[in-house]
Amino acid sequence: MSVVRPLLAAALLATALTLSPGPPALAGPAAAPGLRASAAHADAAPLEDYAAYEPPVRCSPRDRRGTKALARWTVRRFGGGWGGISRSCGATPSEHSEGRAFDWTVDVRRAADRRRVRALLDxxxxxxxxxxxxxxxxxxxxxxxxxxxxxxxxxxxxxxxPYLNAACPSKRECSRTLRHRDHVHISLTRAGARGRLSWYIGRV
Incomplete structure (x- = not known):
């Protein structure tokens, strides 16, 4: 009896392990091919034309999901810092006040940051x-x-x-921030900010 019981217990344990459905963590890695497939589908979608300028017309400082997706992609892929999306509405209209502009924190004085910006533009x-x-x-x-x-x-x-902020009489009289030497500014259309264009398929 002393030999049979351990053998029986081992057989029952082996059966239980064989029938076990496995840990639910397997669902995590399985999502990655789906995301890659979605990105591939986005590239296969019809290509949008060059965007027309859409001036800001209202005060709605809420981070839009498309803008957040672009911001995450930029920082994760190229480094740099998260300079923010939405801002409180001031006297001068801005895409920031509609949640469709992202400031990427990089510094023109740093060679590594200049390379980051060049890689993003490319x-x-x-x-x-x-x-x-x-x-x-x-x-x-x-x-x-x-x-x-x-x-x-x-x-x-x-x-x-060439770019010169309207608030600056000249470059020498303009701050580093208004000259965009301490960050990159990226403005999106409303459709882009809402994640309704082809690049956002599988990302929002």
Missing amino acids: ALFAPDAAGNPAARARRMGVMYVIWDDTTWSSWRRFAPA
Whole structure:
């Protein structure tokens, strides 16, 4: 009897382990291929045209889900800091007051940050596999980007152009922040901010 009982117990344990459905944690890794498939589906969706300028018209400082997705992607992929999305409404209209602009904290005085910004711009404005220029920026609904006295606007096909804030008489009389030398500003269309364009498939 002393030998049979341990053998029986071992057999029952082996049967229980064989029939066990396994830990629910298996559902976690299984989600990753689905996300990759969604991203691939986004790339296969029809490519949006260059975004038209949509001026801010109301005070609604709430972080939009598309803007948050773009901000997370930027910081996770390129580093830098989270400078914020929404701001309280002031006298001057801003996409920040509609939750559709993201400030990415980087410093032009740091070589590593300059490389980060260059990598972001390359990622936004690179052609896709079919040769369509600025494909990712168009799928995101990027209206314009500002960094280091320069702006890249969708209505100019993202060609770089000199930038000077309206509040600055000249560069020398302008702060580093208004010159966008301590952050990158990214403004989105309303559809992009709401996550309703192709890049946001599987991300919002």
